[in-house]
Amino acid sequence: MELLDKDLLSLQETRTLITRAKKAQEIYKTFSQEKVDSIVKAVAEAAEKEAVKLAKMAWEETGFGKWQDKIVKNTFASRVVYENMKNTKTVGIINENKEQKYFEVGVPVGVVAGLIPSTNPTSTTIYKTLISLKAGNGIVVSPHPNAKNCIIETARILNDAAIKAGAPEGLIGCITIPSLQGTSELMKHKDTALILATGGEAMVHAAYSSGTPAIGVGPGNGPAFIDKSADIKLAVKRILDSKTFDNGVICASEQSVVVEKSMKEAVKEELIRQGAYFLNEEESKKLGSFILRANGTMNPQIVGKSVEKLAEMAGLNVKAGSRVLISEQTTVGKDNPYSREKLTPILAFYTVNDLEEGIDLCTRILMNEGKGHTLVLHSNNDEVIKTFGLRIPVSRLLVNTPGALGGIGGATNLVPALTLGCGAVGGSSTSDNIGPLNLINIKRVACGVRELEELRGEECPSCTQSESSISKDQLELIIKKVVEQLASLS
DSSP: OHHHHHHHHHHHHHHHHHHHHHHHHHHTTTTTTTHHHHHHHHHHHHHHTHHHHHHHHHHHHHHHSHHHHHHHHHIIIIIIHHHHHHTTOSEEEEEEEETTTTTEEEEEEEEEEEESEEEESSHHHHHHHHHHHTTTTEEEOOOGGHHHHHHHHHHHHHHHHHHHOOOOOSSSSSSSSOOOHHHHHHOOTTOOOOEOOOHHHHHHHHHHTTTSEEEEOOOOOEEEETTSSOHHHHHHHHHHHHHHGGGOOOOTTTEEEEEEEHHHHHHHHHHHTEEEEEEOHHHHHHHHHHBOTEEEEEEHHHHHOHHHHHHHTTTOOOTTOEEEEEEOOOOOOOGGGSSSSSSEEEEEEESSSSSHHHHHHHHHHHHSOOTEEEEEEEOOOOHHHHHHHHHHHHEEEEEEEEEHHHHSSSSSSSSOOSOOOOOOOTOOOOOOOOOOGGEEEEEEEEOOOOOHHHHHTTTHHHHHHHOOOOOHHHOOOOOHHHHHHHHOOO
């Protein structure tokens, strides 16, 4: 009975939050661009001010990653996201083309359902709230149960700042009694306009199956291909920087390294020199048994854990100070845990004969898991870069950059985002890094420029007449001016 009561409370709370957000958004959508921007700025500044506190809360509650790196993510989600979008027009006329005789109007969608994962809880809450407000929307946040306290506190800070800056109360809501029933109600409610889903495959699938428009993202499983033209030392540095950042919980982080045989030993030596530990066959089996659960999904116990913790769990005796665990692999499949997404400092290592085989292997890894998400390429050969760009089924091909930070737009000029679309190939409604323009409808006001006869390829008599005919009064005026000019010349 106690569980039933909790579910009922969660349902009622969710409905109340949606109703309040809907009423608040009806007011908010009438605000000018300047007023919206002032509120967004205030919220971003409040979030950045509390970046350290929220990072520590997230780390203590979830046990994932490193709180020091979570500060970077919170700052990224507040300051960097804000700076990127602060001058973007989202309210009223956002684009006008007088020559083509049309203009575009930004129309907010309404209330956004913000589903928040436990891997990046505070930063994702900040990011989704900011882009929703920038687009003129309200938002109701649904926390992952394993990170609810830090998410609720983040939402409280954002809400207080928004109200203080002039936002209507209720514009930012957060479920404080999270449940599957509450999240389901949020996704299916008639006043929820759009779902912004970041999380596991089951949750994203539920979002797309809810009957409400949704933007969801699939898992990442990005390979890192090191081309023969690459700077090996720098490539390895970037891969290890990425895979150790917040202990690998960002879905754009590398999951495997692929190299040609001719450079295998050089890359292995550099990986070891920079702190990677290569597992032997027995060690690989021990650790592999912890990566996946019996149902074939990633074991949450490994997520965001340090190398020391992973070794302890698997009963391994690894070199002190090791940064990443690497297992040499030859196969790709659902039953090979090393060829799957691993949000922790574990990498697979593959060797291929040539570039063509490398492209084929990277594609197979992605199609096994991570379709449409991200691939990292280390190369100084423009033709190789173009070839990968044309052939690899991803939405982000990141070149000479750490995958985790490049994918979210931190180390690249992609739109700064913590929700990364995977495109149709990955089962997503978009391939974008999601920003405020993904959360508005665009109304287009277009003037007529052609008549039916022109579309048929015929001459339009009425058009010709209206354009060339001159009235009697106009003709007399023209004659009078010509006579006056002739008289002045005589």
